[in-house]
Amino acid sequence: MSVPQQPQRVAITGIGAITPIGSGRDGLWLGVRRGRSAVRHLTRFDPGPFRARRAAEIDDFQPTDYLEAKRAKRLDRFSQLAVAAAKQAIEDAHLCLEQHREEVGCYLGSALGGVAYGEQQHLAYLEKGVPGVSPSLALSVFGAAGSTNIAIELDLRGPSSANSNSCASGLMAIGEAVRLIRDGRAPVMLAGGVEAPLAPLTFGSFALIKAMSTTEREPCQASRPFDAQRDGFVMGEGAAMLVLERLDRAQARGAPVLAEVRGYGTTNDAYHMLAPRPDGREAARAIRLALADAQLKPEQVDYVNAHASATPIGDRAEVRAIQAALGAHATRVAVSGTKGLYGHPLGASGAIETAISALAIHEGWVPGTTNLEIPDEDNPLQLIGPRGLACHPRIVLNNAFGFGGINAALVLSAV
Numbered sequence: 001m002s003v004p005q006q007p008q009r010v011a012i013t014g015i016g017a018i019t020p021i022g023s024g025r026d027g028l029w030l031g032v033r034r035g036r037s038a039v040r041h042l043t044r045f046d047p048g049p050f051r052a053r054r055a056a057e058i059d060d061f062q063p064t065d066y067l068e069a070k071r072a073k074r075l076d077r078f079s080q081l082a083v084a085a086a087k088q089a090i091e092d093a094h095l096c097l098e099q100h101r102e103e104v105g106c107y108l109g110s111a112l113g114g115v116a117y118g119e120q121q122h123l124a125y126l127e128k129g130v131p132g133v134s135p136s137l138a139l140s141v142f143g144a145a146g147s148t149n150i151a152i153e154l155d156l157r158g159p160s161s162a163n164s165n166s167c168a169s170g171l172m173a174i175g176e177a178v179r180l181i182r183d184g185r186a187p188v189m190l191a192g193g194v195e196a197p198l199a200p201l202t203f204g205s206f207a208l209i210k211a212m213s214t215t216e217r218e219p220c221q222a223s224r225p226f227d228a229q230r231d232g233f234v235m236g237e238g239a240a241m242l243v244l245e246r247l248d249r250a251q252a253r254g255a256p257v258l259a260e261v262r263g264y265g266t267t268n269d270a271y272h273m274l275a276p277r278p279d280g281r282e283a284a285r286a287i288r289l290a291l292a293d294a295q296l297k298p299e300q301v302d303y304v305n306a307h308a309s310a311t312p313i314g315d316r317a318e319v320r321a322i323q324a325a326l327g328a329h330a331t332r333v334a335v336s337g338t339k340g341l342y343g344h345p346l347g348a349s350g351a352i353e354t355a356i357s358a359l360a361i362h363e364g365w366v367p368g369t370t371n372l373e374i375p376d377e378d379n380p381l382q383l384i385g386p387r388g389l390a391c392h393p394r395i396v397l398n399n400a401f402g403f404g405g406i407n408a409a410l411v412l413s414a415v
Contacts, residue, residue, distance in 0.1 A: 005184060007182040007183070008181055008182050008183075008184060008246045008247070008248075009182075009246070009247035009248070009260060010178045010181045010182060010244055010245070010246065010247060010260065010261045011244070011245050011246070011247040011250045011251075011255070011257045011258075011259070011260050011261075011415065012242050012243070012244060012245075012257070012258045012259045012260070012261065012354075012358045012412075013092075013093040013095070013243045013244075013245045013250050013255040013256060013257055013258065014088075014089040014090060014091070014092035014093025014094075014095060014242065014243030014256075015028070015088075015089055015092055015240070015241075015242055015243075015258065015355045015358065015359070016084070016085035016086055016087065016088030016089030016090070016091075016092060016192075016239075016240065016241040016242075017085060017088065017238070017239065017240045017241075017352065017355055018058060018061055018081050018084055018085050018088075018238060018239045018240075019031065019038075019058065019236075019238040019239075019240070019342050019345075019352060020038035020039075020056040020057060020058050020059075020236055020237070020238065020341075020342045020343070021034070021036070021038050021341050021342050023058075023060070023061070023088070024088050024092070025088070025092050025355075025359070028240075028352070028355060028356070028359070029356075029359050029363065031341065031342075032338065032341065032356055032359070032367050033365070033388070035341070035368060035370055035386055035387065035388065036220075036341070036370075037056075037219075037220040037221070037223065037340055037341055037342075037370055037371065038056045038057075038220075038236075038341060038342055038343070039054050039055070039056045039219050039220055039222050039223050039234050039236075039340075039342075039343050040054065040055070040056075040057070040219045040220065041053060041054060041219055042054060042055040042057070042198070042203075043057065044057060044198045044199075045198070045199065045200050045203075046200075047200075047203070049200075049204065050203070050204050050207040051207060051214040052203075052206070052207040052212035052213060052214050052232070052234075052235075053214075054213065054219045054222045054234050054343075055198055055203070055234060055235050055236060055237075055343060056223075056234060056235070056236030056237070056238075056342045056343030056345070057198065057236075057237065058237055058238065061080075061081070061084070063075070063080040063084065065084070066080075066083060066084040066087050066088075067080065067083060067084075067153070071153075074136050075136075075140070075149060076114050076116075076117035076136070076140045076145075076196070077116070077117065077196040077237075078110065078113060078114045078116070078117060078140070078145065078146055078194060078195075078196040079114070079140065079145050079146050079149040081146075081194050081196055081237075081238070081239040082108060082146035082147070082149060082150055082194040082239060082241070083149055083150055083153045084239070085192065085194065085239040085240060085241040086106070086150040086153070086154065086190050086192075086241045087153070087154070088241070089190060089192075089241040089242060089243045090154065090190070090243065092243070092256075093243035093245070093255060093256070094255060094256070095188070095243055095245075095255070097154060097155070097156070100187065100188060101154075101155050101156060101157050101158075102157045102158065103158050103186055103187055103188065104156045104157075104158045104186065104187070104188045104189065104190070105151075105156055105157075105158030105159035105160050105161075105177075105180070105186055105189055105190070106147045106150045106151055106154075106156055106158075106159075106160050106161075106189065106190040106191070107147065107159070107160075107161050107162070107163075107173040107174070107176055107177040107180075107189060107190070107191040108144075108146045108147035108150070108161075108162045108163075108170075108173050108191070108192060108193065108194060108241075109162070109163050109164070109165060109168075109169025109170040109171070109172055109173035109192070109193040109194075109347045109348075109350070109351065110143060110146060110162065110164060110169055110170075110193060110194050110195055110346075110347040110348070111164055111165075111166050111167060111169055111195060111197075111346040111347035111402070112164070112195065112197050112202060112346065112347070113141065113142060113143040113144075113145060113146065113162070113164065114140040114141040114142065114143075114145050114196075115141060115197070115199075115202055116196055116197050116198065116199035116202045117137075117140050117141060117196075117199075118137065118140070118141040119199045119200070119201050119202055120199060121133050121134055121137045143162045143163070143164045144160070144161070144162035145162075146162060146194050147160050147161065147162045148160060148162075150190060150241075154190075156190070158186050158189070159180060159185065159186055159189070161173075161176070163176075164347070165347070165402055165406045165408075166346070166347065166402025166403040166404055166406050167307070167309070167344070167346050167347060167349055167350070167400060167401065167402035167403065167406075168266070168347075168350055168400040168401060168402040168406045168407065168408040169193050169346075169347030169348075169350065169402070170192055170193020170194075170240065170347050170348050170349065170350040170351030170352070170354070170400070171193070171350025171351065171353075171354060171398065171400035171408045171409075171410055172266060172350070172400070172406075172408045173191045173192060173193060173351065174191045174192065174242060174244070174261070174264075174350070174351060174354055174410065175261075175264035175266065175408060175410055176191075176264075177189035177190075177191035177244050178191075178244060178261045178264055179264070181244055181245070181246055187245065187246050187249055188243065188244065188245045188246070188249070189243075189244045189245075190241055190242070190243060190244075191241070191242055191244055191351075192239065192240045192241035192242050192348075192351035192354075192355075193239070193240060193345075193347045193348035193349070193350055193351035193352070194238075194239040194240075194241075194347070194348050194351075195236075195237055195238060195239070195345045195346045195347050195348040195349075196237050197235060197237060197345075197346055198235065198237055203235060206235060209274060210232070211232055211233060211274070211311060212232045212233055212234065212235060213230075213231050213232040213233065213234050213310065214231060214232065215229075215231050220371075221371050222234050222371075223310050223339055223340045223341075223343050223344070223370070223371060224310050224340060224371040224372065224373075225306070225308035225309070225310045225315060225336075225337030225338075225339050225340050225369050225370075225371070225372065226306075226308055226310075226315050226319075226337055226369055226372055226375050226376070226379065226381075226383055227310070227371060227372050227373055227374065227375065228373075228374045228375060228376050228377070229373070229374070230310040230311070230312060230315065231310075231312065232310065232311055232312075233309040233310050233311055233339065233343070233344040234310070234339075234343040234344060235343055235344060235345075235346070236339075236342050236343030236344055236345040237345050237348075238342060238345035238348045238349075238352055239348055239351075239352075240348060240351035240352040240354070240355045241351070242351070242354065242355060242358075244261065247260060247415070257415050258358045258359065258361070258362045259357070259358035259361045259362060259396075259412045259413065259414065259415070260412065260413050260414070260415050261410060261411075261412055262293070262294035262295075262296065262395075262411045262412060262413045263289075263290040263291060263292070263293035263294025263295075263296065263409075263410065263411035264289075264290055264293055264408075264409070264410055264411075265285075265286045265287065265288065265289025265290035265291075265292070265293060265408070265409050266286055266289070266406070266407060266408040266409075267282045267283070267285050267286040267289070267407045268282065268404070268405045268406055268407065269281075269282045269283070269405025269406075269407065270282070270405060271405050272405065273403060273404055273405075274403060275313055276313065276314055276317040276318075276401060276405065277317065277405065278313070278316075278317055278320075279317075279320055279324075280317045280318060280319070280320035280321030280322075280323075280324055281321075281324065282405065282407055283317065283318065283321035283325075283399070283401055283407040284320075284321040284322075284323075284324035284325040285325075285407075286399075286407040286408055286409045287321065287322070287325035287326075287397065287399065287409045288325050289409070290397070290409040290410060290411045291325070291397075291411060293411070294395075294411040294413070296395060296411060296413075298325065298326040298327055298329045298330075299326075299329045300395050301326065301329065301333050301395050301396070301397050301411075302333065302334065302391070302393035302394055302395050302396065303333065303334045303335075303336075303357075303360060303366050303391075303393040303395075303396045303397070304322060304326075304333055304334070304335040304336075304396070304397045304398075304399070305336065305337075305338065305353050305356060305357045305360070305367070305396060305397070305398045305399070306318055306322070306335055306336065306337040306399055307337070307349070307350075307353075307399045307400050307401045308336075308337020308338075308339055308369070309337075309339060309344050309349075309401075310337075310339060310340070310344075314401065315337075315376075316376065318399065318401065319376075319379050319380075319381055321399075321407075322335065322381060322399075323380070323381075330380070330381060331380050331381065331382060332382060333381075333382060334366050334382055334384050334389060334391070334393070335381045335382060335383050335384065336366060336367050336368055336369040336383065336384040336388075337369050338353060338356055338367050338369070338370070340369060340370030340371040340372070340386075341370050347402075349400065350398070350400030350408065353398055353400070354398050354410060354412070357396045357398045357410075357412050358396075358412055360393055360396060361392075361393055361394065361396055361412060361413070361414050364390070364391065364392040365388060365389070365390055365391070366384055366388055366389040366390075366391055366393060367384070367388050368384050368385055368386040368387050368388035368389070369383055369384055369385060369386060370386050371386070372385055372386060392414075393414075394413055394414045395411065395412075395413050395414075396411070396412045396413070397409060397410075397411055398410045398411075398412065
């Protein structure tokens with residue numbers, strides 16, 4: 001009788017990021033440490049028809065820094081960001097792919113994929129007819145365009161997949177890639193999330209359901225996770241890709257191990273397309289599943305990087321979920337939400353926040369909650385203020401929740 005194979009341990013060895021607060025592993029962390037919000041008045045298009053008029057835009061991204069000019073021209077912004085972040089992650093991990101291309105794959109999450117580009121092309125169609133439409137349209141709008149363009153650019157022939165699980169997409173791509181490595185199906189995976197949603201109809205669709213902030217405050221104060229005066233999320237764009245690698249393999253090649261992914265859990269509220277379950281019950285169960293997968297107890301968690309989108313009902317439900325999952329420890333563990341810095345880049349947010357969680361472990365510092373002034377009166381969590389906290393978290397819980405009641409949680413640890 002065969003002996004069951006021990007699950008492989010999974011390390012994060014590289015981070016690629018293109019965000020409004022900085023790019024690359026160092027740029028992202030510098031932006032987090034700086035603590036300055038990138039939210040401002042939206043400039044990508046005229047937001048005049050909508051009450052929500054703020055966004056977190058990336059100003060300094062040049063696709064030709066990562067792609068040949070001809071190839072860059074063929075890809076929309078969604079795929080450009082995906083490929084750029086993937087290349088950064090490979091470089092950061094000092095990973096040589098030459099002998100492993102048939103094994104290495106890519107899992108990517110995005111709530112909307114190339115929808116914004118499709119919107120732009122529809123306008124071109126209305127103005128110029130069929131001749132005005134790019135031949136690349138059909139190859140750009142589907143969700144897997146990002147992951148397949150990464151595979152083509154890097155010649156990765158292993159498992160490739162994309163999901164569109166709303167704002168949990170990026171975290172779930174990472175969690176599912178971890179499962180592949182654990183099961184011995186791939187030694188290395190690229191995984192993360194990408195979002196490029198800043199186009200009028202795409203942006204406006206979220207304004208119509210009153211999910212986004214319409215505050216009259218200064219733009220940099222609009223995204224207010226956990227604050228009593230929060231009034232909705234601020235849309236952002238961004239990308240984060242991680243190199244996930246079998247721990248023993250990473251250590252053997254002397255790779256920079258930033259953190260270990262220990263546990264993953266996911267559930268669905270089965271309640272409402274827009275609103276989370278008010279008691280946070282199923283979100284709490286996702287957290288408990290992740291902790292059980294990690295073989296850890298609630299009291300071992302040192303820091304919670306919360307989803308904290310700054311919507312009134314979302315943040316309140318997450319507080320209840322953390323309380324239900326962690327019990328008495330919920331009032332003692334450090335908690336913060338980082339979307340006050342870079343807004344809410346939808347499906348990319350969970351991947352960006354996984355990168356931030358790994359860096360919190362690696363760098364020995366817990367990010368603060370930008371724009372947090374006064375929490376809800378009934379919020380018992382130990383929220384970390386805007387300045388952050390110097391400490392050395394060994395176990396970090398990272399949450400991501402999406403429309404449709406999609407809940408996901410990852411547990412990371414120091415090695």
